[in-house]
Amino acid sequence: MLPPIWSLETEAVFSSLSSSPQGLAPQEVQQRLIENGPNELPDPPRRPLLLRFLDQLTHFMALLLWVAGILAFISGATELGWAIWAVIWINALFSFSQEFQAERAIAALKNVLPAQAKVFREGVLGIVPARELVPGDLIQLEEGDRISADARLISVQALYVDTSILTGESLPVARQANPIAAQGTVPSGGKVQPAELSNLVFAGSTVAAGRGLAVVYATGNRTEFGHVAHLTTTVKREPSTLEFQISRIVRFITGLAISMGMLVFLLTQFLVGMDFQESFVFAIGIIVAFVPEGLLPTVTLSLAIAVQRMAQRNALVRRLSAVESLSATSVICTDKTGTLTQNEMTVRSLWIPNQSIPVTGVGYSPVGQVDLPADSHAQLQAKLLLVGGALCSNARLIHLTSPAQGKVKPISDWQEVGDPTEAALLVAALKAGLESEQLQQRSPRLREVPFDSNRRMMTVVLDWNLAELWPNEHAYLSFTKGSPLDVLNHCQWMLAAGQLVPLGEAERTLITQANDHWADQGFRVLGVAARKGDRELLDQPPEDLEQELIFIGLTAMMDPPRPEVAEAIAHCHRAGISVTMVTGDYGKTAAAIANNIGLVQGKARVVTGHELSHLSDAQLRQILHRWPGLIFARVMPEQKLRIVEAYKSLGQVVAVTGDGVNDAPALQAANIGIAMGRNGTDVAREAADIVLLDDNFASIVSAVEQGRSVYQNIRKFMTYILASNVAEIVPFLLMVILKIPPALVILQILAIDLGTDMVPALALGAEAAEPGTMNQPPRAKHKPLLDRSLLARAYGFLGPLEAFAGMAVFLAVWQQQGYGLADLQAITPQILQHQADPQVLNIYHQATTLTLATIVACQDGNVFACRSERRSIFRMGFFSNPLIWIGIVSEWTIILAIIYLAPLENIFGTAPLRLDQWGMLIMWPFLLLGLEELRKFVFTRRAAGEINSRNPVR
Numbered sequence: 001m002l003p004p005i006w007s008l009e010t011e012a013v014f015s016s017l018s019s020s021p022q023g024l025a026p027q028e029v030q031q032r033l034i035e036n037g038p039n040e041l042p043d044p045p046r047r048p049l050l051l052r053f054l055d056q057l058t059h060f061m062a063l064l065l066w067v068a069g070i071l072a073f074i075s076g077a078t079e080l081g082w083a084i085w086a087v088i089w090i091n092a093l094f095s096f097s098q099e100f101q102a103e104r105a106i107a108a109l110k111n112v113l114p115a116q117a118k119v120f121r122e123g124v125l126g127i128v129p130a131r132e133l134v135p136g137d138l139i140q141l142e143e144g145d146r147i148s149a150d151a152r153l154i155s156v157q158a159l160y161v162d163t164s165i166l167t168g169e170s171l172p173v174a175r176q177a178n179p180i181a182a183q184g185t186v187p188s189g190g191k192v193q194p195a196e197l198s199n200l201v202f203a204g205s206t207v208a209a210g211r212g213l214a215v216v217y218a219t220g221n222r223t224e225f226g227h228v229a230h231l232t233t234t235v236k237r238e239p240s241t242l243e244f245q246i247s248r249i250v251r252f253i254t255g256l257a258i259s260m261g262m263l264v265f266l267l268t269q270f271l272v273g274m275d276f277q278e279s280f281v282f283a284i285g286i287i288v289a290f291v292p293e294g295l296l297p298t299v300t301l302s303l304a305i306a307v308q309r310m311a312q313r314n315a316l317v318r319r320l321s322a323v324e325s326l327s328a329t330s331v332i333c334t335d336k337t338g339t340l341t342q343n344e345m346t347v348r349s350l351w352i353p354n355q356s357i358p359v360t361g362v363g364y365s366p367v368g369q370v371d372l373p374a375d376s377h378a379q380l381q382a383k384l385l386l387v388g389g390a391l392c393s394n395a396r397l398i399h400l401t402s403p404a405q406g407k408v409k410p411i412s413d414w415q416e417v418g419d420p421t422e423a424a425l426l427v428a429a430l431k432a433g434l435e436s437e438q439l440q441q442r443s444p445r446l447r448e449v450p451f452d453s454n455r456r457m458m459t460v461v462l463d464w465n466l467a468e469l470w471p472n473e474h475a476y477l478s479f480t481k482g483s484p485l486d487v488l489n490h491c492q493w494m495l496a497a498g499q500l501v502p503l504g505e506a507e508r509t510l511i512t513q514a515n516d517h518w519a520d521q522g523f524r525v526l527g528v529a530a531r532k533g534d535r536e537l538l539d540q541p542p543e544d545l546e547q548e549l550i551f552i553g554l555t556a557m558m559d560p561p562r563p564e565v566a567e568a569i570a571h572c573h574r575a576g577i578s579v580t581m582v583t584g585d586y587g588k589t590a591a592a593i594a595n596n597i598g599l600v601q602g603k604a605r606v607v608t609g610h611e612l613s614h615l616s617d618a619q620l621r622q623i624l625h626r627w628p629g630l631i632f633a634r635v636m637p638e639q640k641l642r643i644v645e646a647y648k649s650l651g652q653v654v655a656v657t658g659d660g661v662n663d664a665p666a667l668q669a670a671n672i673g674i675a676m677g678r679n680g681t682d683v684a685r686e687a688a689d690i691v692l693l694d695d696n697f698a699s700i701v702s703a704v705e706q707g708r709s710v711y712q713n714i715r716k717f718m719t720y721i722l723a724s725n726v727a728e729i730v731p732f733l734l735m736v737i738l739k740i741p742p743a744l745v746i747l748q749i750l751a752i753d754l755g756t757d758m759v760p761a762l763a764l765g766a767e768a769a770e771p772g773t774m775n776q777p778p779r780a781k782h783k784p785l786l787d788r789s790l791l792a793r794a795y796g797f798l799g800p801l802e803a804f805a806g807m808a809v810f811l812a813v814w815q816q817q818g819y820g821l822a823d824l825q826a827i828t829p830q831i832l833q834h835q836a837d838p839q840v841l842n843i844y845h846q847a848t849t850l851t852l853a854t855i856v857a858c859q860d861g862n863v864f865a866c867r868s869e870r871r872s873i874f875r876m877g878f879f880s881n882p883l884i885w886i887g888i889v890s891e892w893t894i895i896l897a898i899i900y901l902a903p904l905e906n907i908f909g910t911a912p913l914r915l916d917q918w919g920m921l922i923m924w925p926f927l928l929l930g931l932e933e934l935r936k937f938v939f940t941r942r943a944a945g946e947i948n949s950r951n952p953v954r
C-alpha cells in the first residue's frame with residue numbers, strides 16, 4: 001500500500017500524483033478528467049414529478065374541495081360535484097406547472113456563477129471552473145476562497161481554514177505544509193481526522209486567512225465532503241415573508257368565503273325559501289368561487305420571473321425573499337473600490353521626498369513611461385520604490401497574445417490576476433523596464449506577511465541581491481507596502497538623496513502632505529518602506545518585523561469611477577434611498593470620489609473608523625439620521641456590522657455590499673447582503689442574498705427597481721382578481737334582497753375564477769417595471785400587501801362598477817322581453833325550482849350569459865386599468881405588454897366556447913346571444929377604463945400638488 005499523502009515530502013507528493021511544481025499539462029488534464037470524471041457532486045435526488053403532482057391534489061385546500069365535491073354528489077348535485085373535482089385538477093395542473101417553471105428558472109441561475117479555482121498549469125496561473133480540477137493539479141489558495149477539492153499543502157503563509165462545514169468546528173484552524181509522521185497520528189482503523197492532519201485541506205472548507213499552495217489528490221465524490229454531501233446539499237428554500245403574507249391573505253379570504261357560503265345558505269333557506277339542496281349548492285359554489293386557490297403559485301411565479309430578470313441585469317438572487325426586501329430598501333451601504341469605481345488601477349505618479357514623478361499610460365498594458373529623474377540618487381530611489389512595490393505583491397500580469405493557458409476570459413490584451421492594486425504596481429515597474437519575474441529570480445522571496453484590511457499593510461522578506469539599486473550590508477531585506485499613514489507609523493527613517501534621515505516631525509508632515517495632496521484628487525496612495533536585517537527578519541513575529549522601517553516613497557494610483565454610477569446614485573436619491581459609502585480607503589480619497597459621482601454635494605461628512613470606535617450607539621444613530629450622504633472611511637470590515645445594525649435600529653431597510661471574509665457578518669445582518677461576483681471572495685458570496693455579477697453599483701439600483709416592480713405586480717393582479725369577485729357575489733346578495741333569480745350561476749363563477757381570469761392575472765404578474773417606479777420613496781417596511789387603498793380600489797370602485805354592469809345587462813335582457821322587475825320577482829320561485837316554462841328559462845339563460853360576458857368584458861377594461869395604480873394607460877401604451885393580449889384572447893376563447901358549444905352550454909347553463917345583446921355589453925369595459933383614467937387623473941393631480949407644496953430639498 002502507498003504511504004498516505006500527508007506523510008510525504010513535497011517531491012514525493014508530486015511524484016505520487018505524477019505531477020510537478022509546474023502543474024499539469026493541458027492534455028494530461030483532459031486525460032485525467034476523462035478518467036476521474038468532473039469535480040462535482042451529483043445532484044441530490046429530487047422528489048419524483050408524479051409525487052409532486054400528487055402533492056398538489058392532496059394539500060389542505062384540495063382536500064377541502066374533494067370533500068365539497070363528495071357532499072355535492074351526495075346531495076344529488078352531480079354537475080356541481082364534477083365541476084368541483086374538475087376545479088381540483090385544473091388547479092393542480094396550473095399550480096404544478098407554475099411551480100415547476102419557477103423552480104426551473106431558479107435552478108438555471110445555479111449555472112450563472114460557477115465555482116472557480118486558481119490553478120497552475122504548465123507553470124502559468126489561471127482561473128478554471130472548479131469542476132475541471134483533477135488529481136495532481138497545483139492550486140493556489142487565498143483568503144476567502146472556497147476550497148473545491150481535497151488537497152495536500154506544499155507551502156503556506158499564515159494559512160487558516162474554516163472547516164465548519166465538515167467538522168462543525170467554528171474557529172479557523174491553522175494549516176502547515178510539512179509531512180506528518182505516520183505513527184500515532186491516525187488511530188488504527190484510520191478515519192481521517194481533518195483537524196489532526198494539519199497539512200491537508202478539504203473540499204467544502206474555506207480559507208479564513210493567509211495563502212497557500214496545494215496539490216489536489218481527490219475530487220468529486222472521492223472527497224471527504226463527497227462522503228457526507230448527501231446529508232448536507234439539500235438546500236431548503238425558506239418561504240419569504242411575502243409568501244407568508246400571501247398565505248395569510250389566502251387563509252383570510254378562505255375564512256371569508258366559508259362564512260359567506262354559510263350566510264348564503266342560511267339566507268336562501270330562511271329568507272328566499274329555496275329548497276335545501278339548492279341552497280346547499282349555492283353555498284358550496286360560493287365557497288369554491290371565493291377561495292383564491294391560484295394565488296400562491298402566481299406569486300411564486302412572478303417572484304421567479306423577477307429573479308430571472310435580475311440575473312439578466314447582473315444581480316444573481318440567492319434567496320427569493322431578497323426580492324421583497326429589495327422593494328423596501330431605504331439605505332444602501334456600499335463599498336467604494338470596484339463597486340463605485342472600476343477597480344482598474346493605474347499608477348499615475350510616484351513620490352519620493354520632495355519630488356514627484358509622473359507616470360503615463362492607461363490600464364494594465366505596460367505602454368507608457370515613468371519620467372525618471374536625472375539625478376542619480378533620485379533615480380535609484382524611484383526604481384527602488386518600483387521594485388519594492390513589485391516584489392511586495394502577489395498579482396500577475398497575463399499577456400493574452402501569448403498562447404493563453406487555462407480558460408482566462410479575455411477582457412483586454414493585458415489582464416491582471418490577483419489584486420488590481422498590486423497589478424498596477426507591476427505595470428508601473430514594467431514601464432520603467434523593471435520586470436517583476438526577473439527581479440523575483442534575483443531576489444527570491446523568503447517570507448510573506450499577507451495583506452489584511454485591519455493592518456492595511458503587507459510585508460515580504462527577500463534574499464536581497466540587487467546591490468546595484470541599494471547595497472545591503474545584511475543578508476536580507478524586507479519590503480512593506482500599505483496605506484501611507486500606517487506604513488509611516490512603523491517607520492523610523494527616511495531615504496533621501498541616498499542617505500538615511502531620521503524621521504522627525506517635519507519629515508512626517510512632508511510625507512503626510514504629499515499623501516493628502518494626491519488623496520484630495522481621488523488617488524489611492526500606497527506607501528513603500530524597507531528594512532535591512534539578518535536571520536531575525538525570518539524569525540520575528542509580524543508585529544516586530546514591521547518596525548523601524550525606512551520610508552522610501554509613495555505611489556498614487558487612479559481608479560476611475562464607473563461611468564454608470566453617477567446616474568444610478570441620482571436614481572437612488574430620487575427614489576428616496578440614501579447611499580452611504582463604507583470604505584477601507586483613506587477619507588480624502590473617498591471624499592473626492594464621492595463628490596465626483598454626486599454621492600455628496602459640497603463638503604462631505606467623513607467618519608473614520610477610528611472616530612467610529614469612539615462613538616456610542618446613540619451618537620452613531622444620530623449621525624446616520626442627520627446625514628443623508630455619509631462616508632465612512634478607513635473602517636475595518638468588522639465595523640460594517642455596527643453601521644448596519646445602527647441603521648436597522650433606526651427602522652431602515654439596509655442593503656450592504658461586501659467582498660471579503662470579514663464582511664460576512666455584516667452581509668448576514670443586513671436586510672440584503674450583496675456580494676461581489678467578480679472580485680469578491682467565495683465566503684462573502686455564500687453569506688450574501690444577492691451576488692452582483694459585474695460588481696457594479698448600478699446593478700444594485702436596477703435590482704431595487706425590479707424588487708419594487710414585483711411588489712407592484714402582485715398588487716396589480718390581486719386588484720384584478722378581487723374586483724371580479726365583487727361582481728360574482730353581488731348577484732347572490734341581490735337575489736336575497738330583491739327576490740330575483742341570481743344573475744350568475746355557480747358554474748359561471750367558476751368559469752371566471754378558474755378560466756378567464758387566470759392568464760390575464762399572470763400577465764399582470766409579469767409586467768415590466770413602471771417608469772416612475774424609482775421616483776417614489778421606498779414602501780414602508782410593515783405596510784401590508786393588501787392595504788386600504790388596494791381594498792378600496794378593488795372592493796369599493798372597480799368591483800362595484802363591474803357588479804353594476806353585470807346586473808344592468810341582466811335586468812335589461814328581461815326588460816327587452818317585457819319583464820319588468822315586478823314581473824321578474826313574480827316568476828322567481830318557478831325559476832329557482834326549475835319549474836318555469838322553457839321560454840322563460842331561455843330568457844334566463846340569455847340573461848345570465850350576458851352578465852357573464854359583461855363581467856369578462858369589464859375584466860378586459862380592468863386588466864388595462866390594473867397595469868398601473870396611478871399611471872394612465874395612454875401613457876403606458878396598450879401594446880407594451882403583449883402577454884395581456886394573449887390573456888384577452890384566452891378569455892374570449894373560453895367564453896365563446898362556453899356560449900356556443902352545445903355540450904358546454906348545458907353544463908354552464910348558457911344560451912347563444914343575439915347581436916343586439918352583444919351590443920349591450922360593448923360600452924362597459926370602456927366606461928370602466930374611462931372612469932379609472934379619471935380617478936388616476938384626479939389622483940396624480942392631487943399627488944403632484946402635495947409634492948409641490950412640500951419642500952423639495954431633501
Ligand SMILES: Nc1ncnc2c1ncn2[C@@H]1O[C@H](COP(=O)(O)OP(=O)(O)OP(=O)(O)O)[C@@H](O)[C@H]1O
Binds near residue numbers: 338525582583
Ligand atoms: N495589496 C495591498 N497591499 C498593501 N496595502 C493595501 C493593499 N490593498 C489595499 N491596501 C491598503 O489598505 C487599505 C484598505 O484596503 P481595503 O481593501 O480594506 O479597502 P479598499 O479596497 O481601499 O476600499 P473598499 O473597502 O471600498 O473596497 C487601502 O486603502 C490601501 O491603503
Ligand SMILES: [Ca+2]
Binds near residue numbers: 335584659660
Ligand atoms: Ca475592500
